[in-house]
Amino acid sequence: MPPVLRLLAKRLGTSLIVLIGVSLLIFAIARVIPGDPARIALGPNATAEAIAALRERLHLDDPFVLQYGYFLADLARGDLGISLYTNRPVTRDIADYLPATLELVIVSGIMMVALGLPLGVLSARYRGSWIDHVVRMVTLLGVSAPSFVWAVILMLVFAFYLPLFPIAGRISDSYTISSVTGFLLVDTLIAGDVKAFGNAAWHIVLPAFALALSGIAQAARLTRSNMVETYERPYIEMAKSYGFPEKRIAWRYAFKPSLIPSMTIIGLDFAAMLGNAFLVEAVFAWPGLSRYGVAVILRKDLNAIVGTVLIISAMFLIVNVIVDLLIAFINPRIRYSQRAS
Amino acid sequence: MNTLRIRDLTLGFKGWSGTVEVLHGISLHIGRGERVALVGESGSGKSVTARIVLGLLQSLRSTRLSGLVEFEGRDLSKLSERERHALRGTKMSMIFQDPTSSLNPVYPILTQFHEVLRRADPAINLTGARARAEKALADVSITDPSRALDSYPFQLSGGMNQRVMIAMALANDPSLLIADEPGTALDVTVQAQTLRLMREQVERHGTSVLFISHNLGVVREFADRVYVIYKGRIAEQGPTAALFEDPRHPYTRALLDAVPRITGDGIPEIEDASDAYFAPTEVHEGYGEPEGAA
Ligand SMILES: Nc1ncnc2c1ncn2[C@@H]1O[C@H](COP(=O)(O)OP(=O)(O)OP(=O)(O)O)[C@@H](O)[C@H]1O
Numbered sequence: 001m002p003p004v005l006r007l008l009a010k011r012l013g014t015s016l017i018v019l020i021g022v023s024l025l026i027f028a029i030a031r032v033i034p035g036d037p038a039r040i041a042l043g044p045n046a047t048a049e050a051i052a053a054l055r056e057r058l059h060l061d062d063p064f065v066l067q068y069g070y071f072l073a074d075l076a077r078g079d080l081g082i083s084l085y086t087n088r089p090v091t092r093d094i095a096d097y098l099p100a101t102l103e104l105v106i107v108s109g110i111m112m113v114a115l116g117l118p119l120g121v122l123s124a125r126y127r128g129s130w131i132d133h134v135v136r137m138v139t140l141l142g143v144s145a146p147s148f149v150w151a152v153i154l155m156l157v158f159a160f161y162l163p164l165f166p167i168a169g170r171i172s173d174s175y176t177i178s179s180v181t182g183f184l185l186v187d188t189l190i191a192g193d194v195k196a197f198g199n200a201a202w203h204i205v206l207p208a209f210a211l212a213l214s215g216i217a218q219a220a221r222l223t224r225s226n227m228v229e230t231y232e233r234p235y236i237e238m239a240k241s242y243g244f245p246e247k248r249i250a251w252r253y254a255f256k257p258s259l260i261p262s263m264t265i266i267g268l269d270f271a272a273m274l275g276n277a278f279l280v281e282a283v284f285a286w287p288g289l290s291r292y293g294v295a296v297i298l299r300k301d302l303n304a305i306v307g308t309v310l311i312i313s314a315m316f317l318i319v320n321v322i323v324d325l326l327i328a329f330i331n332p333r334i335r336y337s338q339r340a341s
Numbered sequence: 342m343n344t345l346r347i348r349d350l351t352l353g354f355k356g357w358s359g360t361v362e363v364l365h366g367i368s369l370h371i372g373r374g375e376r377v378a379l380v381g382e383s384g385s386g387k388s389v390t391a392r393i394v395l396g397l398l399q400s401l402r403s404t405r406l407s408g409l410v411e412f413e414g415r416d417l418s419k420l421s422e423r424e425r426h427a428l429r430g431t432k433m434s435m436i437f438q439d440p441t442s443s444l445n446p447v448y449p450i451l452t453q454f455h456e457v458l459r460r461a462d463p464a465i466n467l468t469g470a471r472a473r474a475e476k477a478l479a480d481v482s483i484t485d486p487s488r489a490l491d492s493y494p495f496q497l498s499g500g501m502n503q504r505v506m507i508a509m510a511l512a513n514d515p516s517l518l519i520a521d522e523p524g525t526a527l528d529v530t531v532q533a534q535t536l537r538l539m540r541e542q543v544e545r546h547g548t549s550v551l552f553i554s555h556n557l558g559v560v561r562e563f564a565d566r567v568y569v570i571y572k573g574r575i576a577e578q579g580p581t582a583a584l585f586e587d588p589r590h591p592y593t594r595a596l597l598d599a600v601p602r603i604t605g606d607g608i609p610e611i612e613d614a615s616d617a618y619f620a621p622t623e624v625h626e627g628y629g630e631p632e633g634a635a
């Protein structure tokens with residue numbers, strides 16, 4: 001088996017174990033929160049019989065281990081149960097809300113890499129010049145406040161005082177786009193509606209930027225310091241003494257090796273966006289998983305809570321596996337160490 | 342014609358608190374095919390001299406340079422940045438202290454060898470590079486060149502990487518090889534082995550060598566002639582045997598006295614014992630520097 005596939009198999013294996021651990025934990029925690037889910041779901045006027053019937057249906061009177069067993073058996077069939085809040089399968093709810101969140105996070109991630117890395121490279125390349133100083137000032141600002149603070153500030157400045165961007169939502173009401181992937185940026189293109197695409201893009205810029213800002217800053221600062229450090233390495237001096245072209249040295253000798261430590265942190269930042277997205281979504285009334293998540297937690301909607309957390313964790317783990325693979329792709333040391341282990 | 346001729350070279354670095362003088366007018370020459378050592382304690386200005394010859398310091402904004410550096414009869418200061426660049430990796434090459442960290446960790450040896458060969462032959466493709474690299478690696482006694490080429494530096498031993506560096510340094514048949522404390526990061530036996538190999542190779546190629554070292558024992562074995570540098574000045578120079586037998590300059594004497602049996606592995610920091618340390622160049626007969634240098 002090629003080393004990269006072995007790495008993939010190994011990481012997927014550990015991810016699965018982590019996911020099972022998370023499910024057990026959240027399953028237990030959801031049940032420890034005070035309040036009877038059946039009573040909350042049925043309202044104050046429900047009869048004792050109705051409540052008992054619902055508790056029966058939810059296996060709430062069974063021992064914990066048995067409950068978890070039922071849950072795992074359902075999960076294996078891809079069934080996360082019925083949400084007491086929406087009265088629909090939790091999987092259906094998640095399928096409805098998740099794409100909005102994912103779209104936001106992915107656009108943010110792209111911004112983080114596409115803006116953060118070049119800024120870092122530029123800053124390192126022109127170390128000590130005004131470009132460097134500006135980048136360092138701005139990025140210091142970026143890392144010094146959490147994303148929901150930026151969300152509020154950006155919304156106030158660029159949507160409220162200067163109405164350059166929409167204040168809320170994913171797309172203007174005048175467009176009706178049939179959902180294929182759930183990603184509006186994709187669905188509008190599938191529908192061949194360029195104007196709708198532009199409108200959706202216009203809506204996502206501000207929330208995505210707010211979410212990405214600290215990541216952009218972090219990526220830029222990290223890339224800068226790694227590049228500066230790499231420029232001191234003997235192999236750079238060797239490349240210079242052999243007269244390799246400047247551009248090649250910058251790209252293959254300075255940037256690529258310094259990407260290895262940057263990637264790990266960027267990957268973690270990217271995964272952390274899944275969590276931060278909740279607050280940014282709240283600020284911009286973004287119809288993503290956060291709204292659903294908050295609502296189901298308040299109603300102690302057990303199945304929905306477990307399902308939402310599980311999906312977020314799964315996303316987190318998938319991102320981590322992808323980052324690990326990317327790092328292995330750049331770093332031969334990791335790729336080849338798989339052979340030995 | 343000498344391969345390298347340096348005359349009254351001074352170097353300063355401009356910093357916050359004025360200019361720091363690092364070289365105070367050094368002169369040296371290396372004849373064709375000659376192996377010349379530059380010996381001195383840490384900070385005496387050995388590496389900066391090497392980097393000036395390679396033309397790497399000239400483009401630095403903080404450097405203040407004067408004097409003459411002539412490579413194969415061409416005054417480096419009269420060449421454009423482009424022309425100086427063209428000499429690097431083709432007519433001059435360099436070997437470093439730590440072979441493993443001098444190779445790019447994220448590319449296999451072949452890629453880097455290709456890069457080196459492309460300096461002299463821009464059109465060479467990977468297949469051509471592979472064939473030539475395999476031959477070059479076989480010359481430095483690497484038993485499985487093909488495998489070494491497909492390896493990353495971290496997969497090879499320090500000694501192997503040093504052989505690779507030697508092969509790379511000589512691949513384009515340069516007329517000057519600069520070795521800045523080659524292999525000091527390796528363990529002593531491996532260092533001795535690779536130095537012997539390097540000597541064989543430069544003799545075969547007829548390459549001139551500027552050999553920078555801390556190790557007087559190694560210098561004695563490797564070099565035809567020695568320059569002793571002290572705080573940016575050449576203290577003394579002469580044929581290796583003569584200089585070791587009869588050191589004239591007080592600093593050289595202190596140096597040789599301080600290392601018993603001269604097989605020790607480092608040059609000690611020696612306190613300024615007298616003003617005589619800064620006295621002008623002492624010269625052994627027959628090697629006039631600065632006047633008679635051919
Ligand atoms: N880019 C630079 N800017 C300022 N000073 C420098 C620079 N490069 C070297 N120097 C100074 O020049 C002096 C000579 O340095 P050099 O590296 O040539 O010493 P060396 O003889 O090679 O010593 P070592 O044996 O430790 O390698 C040192 O005092 C060093 O601090």
Ligand SMILES: [Mg+2]
Pocket residue numbers: 387388389521
């Ligand atoms: Mg040095």
